[in-house]
Each structure stands twice: as C-alpha cells, then as structure tokens.
C-alpha cells in the first residue's frame with residue numbers, strides 16, 4: 103500500500119511566524135502524498151478578545167456560540183488557512199485550502215446539549231475519503247482547517263486534533279497512513295517543567311497511568327485520545343513531536359501504540 107502522511111499543526115506553531123515558515127519549508131520537502139490539518143485556537147481567542155466576544159473552553163473544547171462561530175470561521179477558514187496555503191505555494195507545494203464543507207469532505211453533527219451545551223461544535227460523522235483521494239491523486243495537498251458542516255447549511259467548529267485523527271482513519275482505506283501531531287514541545291513530557299523529559303512510548307495502559315497521576319492535562323488529554331482512536335481505526339503509526347521530527351524522524355519524540 104502507498105504511504106500517506108497526515109500532519110497536524112497546533113496554535114502555538116501557527117502563532118510563531120518563523121516556526122510556521124520553517125515547518126512549511128520542511129513539510130514541502132516531503133515526497134509523496136500528504137495532508138495538512140491546522141488548528142488556530144489561540145488566534146481565535148485573541149481575535150475574539152479584540153472584538154469583545156467572550157471565550158469559554160471546557161476540556162479543551164470551545165463553547166461555540168453563534169458569535170464565536172463567526173469568529174472561528176473567519177480565523178480558521180479565512181486568515182490562517184489562506185496564509186498557510188499561500189506559504190506552501192511559496193515553497194512549491196500545490197496546496198488547496200478546505201473546510202469540511204468544501205467538496206463535502208467532512209460531514210459532522212452538532213453535538214447534542216447534554217451536561218454541557220457546546221453550541222455550534224460538530225462531531226465528525228463522515229470523512230469523504232474518496233473525494234480526498236481524488237484530490238491527492240491530482241497531486242494536490244489538501245490543507246484542512248477546523249471547520250466542518252452538517253449538510254444542512256450549518257458550519258460547525260470541530261477540534262483540529264479530532265479532524266486529523268478522523269481523516270487519518272478514513273484514509274487508511276486507501277493508504278498506509280502515518281499521523282503526526284506537531285506542536286511546540288518535543289513530545290509528551292514526564293515533567294512539564296523539563297522540556298527534555300520526553301516519554302518515548304505511550305500505550306493505553308501507560309496513558310491511563312499518566313492520566314491518573316495527572317502528568318498530562320489540558321489539550322494533551324483529548325490529543326492522546328485522538329491518537330488512540332486513530333490507532334484503533336487502522337492508522338499505521340502515530341507520533342507526537344515538534345517540527346524537528348519532520349526533518350529527522352530519529353529525534354526524541356513520543357510514539358503511540360495500543
């Protein structure tokens with residue numbers, strides 16, 4: 103089976119112009135089919151503040167009111183997505199920026215209000231793997247932001263780590279997929295204050311222990327859950343690392359297994 107790289111970059115890299123540019127240079131150099139997913143939560147929060155729109159997060163998920171949805175669509179699908187696409191073109195990569203509504207690539211359903219009403223937050227229902235494969239077959243690099251749709255004209259906000267995991271899983275029907283979560287640290291850390299304390303392997307048992315011992319917190323909790331979801335849905339390999347890994351996959355980082 104042909105290999106496919108699915109890479110996701112988070113808010114801290116996107117906010118750092120030099121780090122983002124270096125990532126796009128290194129990503130452009132990788133041969134073969136590839137997909138990029140980006141977040142941008144930090145930028146959306148900053149723009150919300152400027153616009154006087156309140157931000158509320160629960161367990162790493164944004165409570166997305168109609169007003170918040172406008173801000174995140176403008177930020178993710180507009181400013182960030184188009185800057186990344188332009189950056190990739192600059193380095194010779196034929197990139198195509200997409201929300202899940204574009205070419206109906208990712209359908210989601212609005213999360214029902216149970217204990218928490220997340221507002222316009224979407225849980226992924228269906229990734230259109232055939233459409234994405236068609237785009238890849240044209241030699242194009244799809245660049246997804248964290249916006250999906252419900253098929254009834256409603257845009258929804260979906261966590262970018264989840265989008266990466268769902269795309270990687272769906273594309274495993276056609277490729278041997280390697281999923282890479284790229285963020286500002288070297289990997290999952292044993293001690294958040296020691297940047298070199300990288301935990302090189304995490305399986306489900308270790309994950310449960312890290313969670314119980316509160317070694318992992320905040321956005322790292324859903325990120326790891328997304329990693330395991332991907333492995334359970336046939337993704338061949340999942341790694342969490344900083345952008346050095348894209349140049350040299352032997353650098354110290356975190357590899358996940360079931």
Ligand SMILES: Nc1ncnc2c1ncn2[C@@H]1O[C@H](COP(=O)(O)OP(=O)(O)O)[C@@H](O)[C@H]1O
Pocket residue numbers: 111112113114115141162284285286287289290291292293294317318319320321322325
């Ligand atoms: N043990 C840990 N190791 C590394 N990061 C951790 C750990 N526990 C919590 N974190 C936090 O998780 C964050 C990464 O999650 P998130 O902000 O969702 O990432 P991204 O930038 O990819 O969107 C890190 O910036 C860090 O603050």
Ligand SMILES: CC(=O)N[C@@H](CCC(=O)OP(=O)(O)O)C(=O)O
Pocket residue numbers: 111112113114140141142143144146162163164174223224248259260261262263321
């Ligand atoms: C529902 C939900 O929480 N969506 C996220 C989407 C962006 C994202 O995931 O950005 P990072 O990868 O930079 O964290 C949010 O609005 O923050």
